[in-house]
Every structure is written in structure tokens, then in C-alpha cells.
Amino acid sequence: MTKLSVNINKIATLRNSRGGNTPNVVQFAKDVQRFGAQGVTVHPRPDERHIRYQDTRDLKSEVYTEFNVEGNPVKSFMDLVLEVKPTQVTLVPDAVDALTSNAGWDTIKNKAFLTEVITEFKSHGIRTSIFVDPVLEMIEGAKIIGADRVELYTESFAHQYSLGNEKAIKPFTKAAELSNELGIGVNAGHDLSLDNIKFFKENIPGLLEVSIGHALISESLYLGIENVVQMYLQRLK
Numbered sequence: 001m002t003k004l005s006v007n008i009n010k011i012a013t014l015r016n017s018r019g020g021n022t023p024n025v026v027q028f029a030k031d032v033q034r035f036g037a038q039g040v041t042v043h044p045r046p047d048e049r050h051i052r053y054q055d056t057r058d059l060k061s062e063v064y065t066e067f068n069v070e071g072n073p074v075k076s077f078m079d080l081v082l083e084v085k086p087t088q089v090t091l092v093p094d095a096v097d098a099l100t101s102n103a104g105w106d107t108i109k110n111k112a113f114l115t116e117v118i119t120e121f122k123s124h125g126i127r128t129s130i131f132v133d134p135v136l137e138m139i140e141g142a143k144i145i146g147a148d149r150v151e152l153y154t155e156s157f158a159h160q161y162s163l164g165n166e167k168a169i170k171p172f173t174k175a176a177e178l179s180n181e182l183g184i185g186v187n188a189g190h191d192l193s194l195d196n197i198k199f200f201k202e203n204i205p206g207l208l209e210v211s212i213g214h215a216l217i218s219e220s221l222y223l224g225i226e227n228v229v230q231m232y233l234q235r236l237k
């Protein structure tokens with residue numbers, strides 16, 4: 001079975017745009033779990049433009065499914081993760097000024113640094129996952145540094161699939177097969193959506209977890225908007 005972890009960054013983006021506490025990210029996390037999500041993902045960035053470090057602390061006691069915290073392991077992020085002790089930490093090599101995550105780790109070049117970081121998290125009982133492009137050398141590198149899982153960076157698949165190029169799945173299938181052989185768990189994320197998730201799942205052996213945010217929240221707006229407009233119209237009669 002593949003677990004769905006809902007990334008709630010976008011809920012924080014909406015909240016921050018007004019300065020109050022609507023929508024409430026903790027309540028949202030509680031609700032998605034009530035609706036069946038098997039995990040909650042946050043990706044606090046150092047500029048706290050969406051999820052804040054304090055949100056991550058507040059969520060700890062309310063996430064009773066899998067809590068996945070993603071980010072670049074700078075000191076402040078490491079301290080936060082060691083304090084909160086989520087189920088899983090996903091290491092992402094994102095630059096502070098990046099609009100969103102845009103590349104996986106080079107697990108070979110960063111071997112010493114990543115080994116140290118992963119060893120530290122694992123010694124505190126936190127499962128580790130490393131965000132990588134679907135490149136076999138990077139999967140081998142993930143094994144060497146001791147990561148429990150890889151998170152396959154799916155932006156290239158999502159983009160190509162939306163253009164009708166189903167062959168774009170191939171490197172992802174191969175990366176998953178190698179991960180399975182090496183005993184590394186396989187997660188995936190970035191731009192996965194209702195349009196592409198079924199095809200992706202069917203072609204990725206041993207897919208343990210997907211984290212989905214941007215599309216899932218956008219789709220929720222579209223799928224909910226008719227109902228809400230009707231509810232306003234009722235009250236305005």
C-alpha cells in the first residue's frame with residue numbers, strides 16, 4: 001500500500017497572506033487525517049514564508065499518523081527536527097531563495113556531510129529520507145550514506161506526463177527497482193496530482209509514500225468551489 005501524506009504548506013501560505021489564523025493549519029492537519037490521509041508533511045523554510053518553525057512544533061501533538069518534516073539540514077532545521085522528533089525527516093537541498101524544491105541531492109559529492117546528518121537523526125530514532133533525482137548513482141549513494149528511504153523528485157515525470165510522454169516514467173521505475181534491491185524504501189513527491197498519481201503508482205514497484213501539496217490543495221479548491229458558492233447564494237436569498 002502507498003501512504004498519502006498531505007503537504008500543508010499551502011494552507012500556511014493562505015493563512016500568512018492575512019496575518020491571522022485562518023485557515024488554521026493545525027485544524028487542517030487534524031481534518032485531513034480524519035478524512036483518511038495517512039500522513040502530514042511540512043516543509044519549513046528558513047524564511048518561514050509558509051509553514052513556520054512554531055507550526056511544526058504545534059503540529060507534533062496533533063499528527064497521530066506519519067509526520068514528515070522536509071528541509072535543508074541547516075543548523076536551525078536540524079535543531080527543530082531533533083526537538084520535534086517527527087516520524088520521518090526528508091532532506092532536501094533547497095536554496096533559501098528557491099521558489100520551490102528544484103533538484104535532488106548529489107549523494108556522492110555530499111557523502112560525508114549527509115552521512116553525518118543521517119547518523120545524527122537516526123540516533124534519535126527518526127527515519128531518514130533523501131530527496132533525489134531518479135539517477136541510479138544517486139540511489140547507490142543514498143545506500144552508502146545510510147538513508148532509510150529515498151524520495152524521488154517527480155517534477156520531470158509530472159511535466160512530461162502532462163505533455164503525453166509516458167516514457168518519462170522509465171527512470172523512476174528503474175530507480176525504484178534499484179532501491180528495492182538495495183533495501184531502501186521508496187517515497188516520491190513534487191507535482192504529483194489526481195491526473196498523474198494512478199499511472200505513477202502503477203509503474204513504481206514498492207512505492208511506500210507520496211507527499212502531495214500544491215496540486216491537492218488546488219484540486220480541493222476546484223472540487224469544493226461549487227458547493228461553497230451555492231452555500232453563499234442560499235444565505236443571500
Ligand SMILES: CC(=O)[C@@H](O)[C@H](O)COP(=O)(O)O
Pocket residue numbers: 007009010043050070092099100101131189190213
Ligand atoms: C520536497 C518537495 O518537493 C516539496 O516539499 C516541495 O518542496 C514543497 O515545498 P514548497 O511548498 O515550498 O513548494
Ligand SMILES: NCC(=O)COP(=O)(O)O
Pocket residue numbers: 007041070151188189190191192211212213214215216
Ligand atoms: N515532498 C513533496 C511534497 O511534499 C509536496 O510537493 P508538491 O505536491 O507541493 O509539489
